[in-house]
Amino acid sequence: AQSVTQLDSHVSVSEGTPVLLRCNYSSSYSPSLFWYVQHPNKGLQLLLKYTSAATLVKGINGFEAEFKKSETSFHLTKPSAHMSDAAEYFCVVSEYGGSQGNLIFGKGTKLSVKP
Amino acid sequence: DSGVTQTPKHLITATGQRVTLRCSPRSGDLSVYWYQQSLDQGLQFLIQYYNGEERAKGNILERFSAQQFPDLHSELNLSSLELGDSALYFCASSPSTGFQKGNTIYFGEGSWLTVV
Numbered sequence: 001a002q003s004v005t006q007l008d009s010h011v012s013v014s015e016g017t018p019v020l021l022r023c024n025y026s027s028s029y030s031p032s033l034f035w036y037v038q039h040p041n042k043g044l045q046l047l048l049k050y051t052s053a054a055t056l057v058k059g060i061n062g063f064e065a066e067f068k069k070s071e072t073s074f075h076l077t078k079p080s081a082h083m084s085d086a087a088e089y090f091c092v093v094s095e096y097g098g099s100q101g102n103l104i105f106g107k108g109t110k111l112s113v114k115p
Numbered sequence: 116d117s118g119v120t121q122t123p124k125h126l127i128t129a130t131g132q133r134v135t136l137r138c139s140p141r142s143g144d145l146s147v148y149w150y151q152q153s154l155d156q157g158l159q160f161l162i163q164y165y166n167g168e169e170r171a172k173g174n175i176l177e178r179f180s181a182q183q184f185p186d187l188h189s190e191l192n193l194s195s196l197e198l199g200d201s202a203l204y205f206c207a208s209s210p211s212t213g214f215q216k217g218n219t220i221y222f223g224e225g226s227w228l229t230v231v
Contacts, residue, residue, distance in 0.1 A: 043225055
């Protein structure tokens with residue numbers, strides 16, 4: 001069965017410094033991987049997705065993620081944090097051909113950005 | 116704005132009561148999904164409908180039910196409510212069944228349910 005592990009429940013960075021949110025996945029099949037962001041009292045917004053094309057995926061708001069099959073990782077990065085990036089981030093796996101739930105969410109990483 | 120509309124945004128009700136949450140998917144999307152987000156369980160898949168028919172079922176309680184209507188909007192019915200049902204309920208939609216590689220699912224802003 002597929003699963004997602006977000007290695008940090010909370011990450012705190014200073015504005016202007018790099019962001020790294022870590023995610024490891026487990027999948028029996030060829031997975032699709034996503035990062036979603038949830039701002040306070042808001043819905044889930046898709047940041048980016050990997051579907052077996054380029055392993056380095058660029059998303060919105062300057063975020064990108066690299067799919068590393070050998071490490072079963074899909075870490076999210078951004079070169080320079082902005083105050084508006086403060087939110088909760090979810091790493092998500094969807095198995096091609098899977099029949100249950102389609103999306104399996106990690107427990108989330110809360111990103112805080114200090115001025 | 117994802118294009119997925121959920122109503123009501125907030126709802127407070129008493130234990131034992133029944134509520135209905137409504138979802139309008141993005142224009143043209145045939146699949147609707149319901150998810151529950153709670154502090155202790157995180158985000159959990161409840162159920163999926165595709166073009167009016169149930170397609171996949173997750174951790175949905177027997178007290179909960181859903182349906183998708185011919186106009187593709189969906190309703191999630193929660194009955195015999197308990198305190199532990201207090202959560203944020205998300206609706207999401209996608210163009211296809213969800214079984215295709217790379218299928219993107221778009222989420223609404225959620226309905227906050229508080230059971231007192």
